[in-house]
Amino acid sequence: MNPFVFACITPHGSEIIERLSKPDPRLMERTRRSLERLGQRMQEAAPETLVVLTPHGIRLDGLFAVSDSERMAGEVEDHGERVTMERRVDRTLARAIVQSARGLGLPAAAVNYATAEGPLSCLPLDWGAIVPLWFMPEVPIVAITPTRQRSFADQIRFGEALARAVAASGKRVGLIASCDWAHAHREDGPYGFHPAAAQLDAQVLEWLQADDLEALAGLDPQFVDDAKPDGVWQALILAGAMPKGSRRVEVWSYEVPTYFGLICAAVHPAAG
Incomplete structure (x- = not known):
């Protein structure tokens, strides 16, 4: 059973946010329109909490890092403009995710800063989270940063632990895999x-269109290093959280307006 009300794979280039897109607002316009649609679809799903998987948050060597502060706050700057964001953290769900992961033998840490609670308990909100959240409902979040010191198979297993925690919570939860x-x-x-860059993106698109996220686990590490994606780990967590048969992947857009590939995809809960 799929416990998520809706999920999506989104990029996080700063210029997707129109305010940060000077001098050329059309540069990532196709992706921006897709993210606006994904945000609308998430709004319709009415989540109480959003779990966002980001490659750019708190990185703990060998540990899956799960936000457990009262709030998170950050900013993104580009072309002389700046956007800021602050979100409350769903600490109950965050702690449940950590315990669920540990129950499967996976190394996970609940991360806080400064004080156990109160106004000083605030972690930085990175651009990998801010950009997709800019288009999403303003609800509490849990931010998770994968560890690349664990295998691709362990990313899938962490997704399974995430799904168990969400199901046990009884909450309406949306899932965002922030992936460039x-x-x-x-x-x-x-x-x-x-040349591996175009090859990898083409292969990822083929797998997404075939609803075969799990195939990412078979990527050759050298191929990944040559192409330099930052989305494989988050996408594999999503694959574990919403396994084949419980989801329907729909690619909405792909473009390479600068040096990195941008994919937007909706991951619908399967009917039944």
Whole structure:
């Protein structure tokens, strides 16, 4: 059974947010429109909490990091503009996710800062979370950062633990896998050019269109390193949380407006 009311795979380039898209608001316009649609679909699903899987949050060596502060706050800047965001954290669900993961033998940590509770208990909200959340309902969140020191299979198992915690909570929960894909599409990008970038993105699109997220676990590590995606780990957690048969993946857009690939996909709970 799928315990999530709706899920999606989203990118997190800053220029997706129109305020940060100067001097060319059309640069990521196709992706922006898809994210607006995903946000509307999430709003219709009426979640009480959003779980966002981000590659850019608190990174703990060898541990799945789960936010357990009173709130999270952050900002994203680009082209001389800035957006800010603050969200409450669903600490009850966050702690349940950690316990569920540990119950499956997975290393997970509940992360807080400064004080156990109160106004100083605030973790940074990174751009991997802020950009997709910009388009989503304003409800409490749980932010989770995967560990790349664990296998692809363990990402799927963590997703299974996440689903168990959500199901036990009885809450209406939405799931966001914040994923940019290959970062080596252009020579003038920060990671340079590698032919693996286009190859990996094409393969990911094929698997998404076939509703075969689990196939990502078979990617060769060297191929992944050459293409430099940051989405594989979050997508595999989503695969574990919403296994094949309990979901329906629908790709809404793909583009490479700069040096990295952007995919928007809706992950619908299967009927029945």
